[in-house]
Amino acid sequence: MIYDISNLQCIGRTAMALQDINMTHHWLPFTPNRSFHKDPRVFVAADGMHFTTHDGRQVLDGISSLWCVGAGHNRKPINEAIKKQLDTLDYATAFQASNDQAFKAAEMIAHMAPGDLNKVLFCNSGSEAADTSLKVALAYHRSRGEGHRNMFIGRERGYHGVGFGGMSVGGIPANRKAYGTALLPRVDHMRFIHDPVNHAYIHNQEPVWKEDILLELENRILPLHDPSNIAAVIVEPVAGSAGWYLPPRGYLKRLREICDKHGILLIFDEVITGFGRMGTNFGADYYGVVPDMLNFAKCVTNGVIPLGGVVCSDRIYDSMMAASAGSPEHAIEFFHGYTYSGHPVACAAAIATLELFKQDKLFERAGHMGPVLGDALHSAIKGLPTVIGIRSLGLAGAVEMASIPGAPGKRAYDVFMTCFHHGVLVRPAGENIVLCPPYIVEKEHIDRMVNVVADAIKQHA
Numbered sequence: 001m002i003y004d005i006s007n008l009q010c011i012g013r014t015a016m017a018l019q020d021i022n023m024t025h026h027w028l029p030f031t032p033n034r035s036f037h038k039d040p041r042v043f044v045a046a047d048g049m050h051f052t053t054h055d056g057r058q059v060l061d062g063i064s065s066l067w068c069v070g071a072g073h074n075r076k077p078i079n080e081a082i083k084k085q086l087d088t089l090d091y092a093t094a095f096q097a098s099n100d101q102a103f104k105a106a107e108m109i110a111h112m113a114p115g116d117l118n119k120v121l122f123c124n125s126g127s128e129a130a131d132t133s134l135k136v137a138l139a140y141h142r143s144r145g146e147g148h149r150n151m152f153i154g155r156e157r158g159y160h161g162v163g164f165g166g167m168s169v170g171g172i173p174a175n176r177k178a179y180g181t182a183l184l185p186r187v188d189h190m191r192f193i194h195d196p197v198n199h200a201y202i203h204n205q206e207p208v209w210k211e212d213i214l215l216e217l218e219n220r221i222l223p224l225h226d227p228s229n230i231a232a233v234i235v236e237p238v239a240g241s242a243g244w245y246l247p248p249r250g251y252l253k254r255l256r257e258i259c260d261k262h263g264i265l266l267i268f269d270e271v272i273t274g275f276g277r278m279g280t281n282f283g284a285d286y287y288g289v290v291p292d293m294l295n296f297a298k299c300v301t302n303g304v305i306p307l308g309g310v311v312c313s314d315r316i317y318d319s320m321m322a323a324s325a326g327s328p329e330h331a332i333e334f335f336h337g338y339t340y341s342g343h344p345v346a347c348a349a350a351i352a353t354l355e356l357f358k359q360d361k362l363f364e365r366a367g368h369m370g371p372v373l374g375d376a377l378h379s380a381i382k383g384l385p386t387v388i389g390i391r392s393l394g395l396a397g398a399v400e401m402a403s404i405p406g407a408p409g410k411r412a413y414d415v416f417m418t419c420f421h422h423g424v425l426v427r428p429a430g431e432n433i434v435l436c437p438p439y440i441v442e443k444e445h446i447d448r449m450v451n452v453v454a455d456a457i458k459q460h461a
């Protein structure tokens, strides 16, 4: 399909006509393709907080381009590091050898990670990080003679990417429903962390629940499967993709205690909460809980080049090495890896990104701007028709709207489209509109985003 839009207004040197773009062949991910082709959204440039569209319009990036671009777009130190790396070492095999950038990036990430999380396994995405961490859990238990620990516990509405492992422990129904018996069989899910009656509105603080929702894990799920069979529990510290749902105060600490009591590994999927979103290095730091593995992606390279990974504890690594002590030296201890694990260009981008975050104190800035976003959302949007909840903490917030009977997700999609046409990119997630801007965001940007969202909500009420 080639578009012929005759009334295009082309402003600026990057503008191009849609008819010059052949859109026949690109099957867009997680996108309603039929609707997209009727009203395409094509970005051709970006700088700072803004995109330029094909027709030269400026669109404010209210979602850090899917939680990736913490430092804002087009950051020269990152771009320069990539160009330099390309001219120095473009690629080197990841197996049986490595590269200087991978070692440096791993060292920086390990130094940033809490506790004894010191060993980085690189991959290319959050989905690969999820599958990698699940495989490490199985291999680790086996290395200790506990191969019967082969069951995983995730959480309803959790998102861990689209690999079969991550999808299986994930709990977003639409992502699972087509895959039937191809999902991993030995998985259970804890209940979701949302109380729409008592905690519909969460304003820049952790919700304090009267009920202990982890009793379900202790009293139902673990006895049902027997704790000695559980390899790992995997959760996002904050449920991001579902729509920024925040755990009750003390939840993650108690989850850590339960896992410790039963020898179960705890995996934090920090693909969204990692690298500054909560104003700290990781969600683990914000909540004061150290997991056994921490998955990351997205912001580690400012989204510029794919890179993901799993930071594992020394205990896990040491156990895997010890298990191979009797094997010949040439024997591989963990049969896992990707051609592009620790790609030098991606790692050079990560090094430059992490230096930039530090130099510009961007995590502190995210921590400082978070309440500004939360206050704006609550003051401009609470009480609007159809709004049934607002949750803000860290530099992110979600507005939940009443579902249209028979058309789940339609209201949020309509609001997203209207916001886009008014120059603001927001994220529809179920019945939620999520805002998670880059850490460089200014108050004027926040006011603009929130006002555009408020107007769109009124329009679609």
Ligand SMILES: Cc1ncc(COP(=O)(O)O)c(C=O)c1O
Residues within 6 Å of the ligand: 124, 125, 126, 127, 128, 130, 159, 160, 161, 162, 236, 240, 241, 269, 270, 271, 272, 297, 298
């Ligand atoms: C918590 C979490 N895990 C995993 C993923 C999957 O990451 P990717 O899309 O890079 O595979 C995401 C993506 O949003 C995520 O939010």
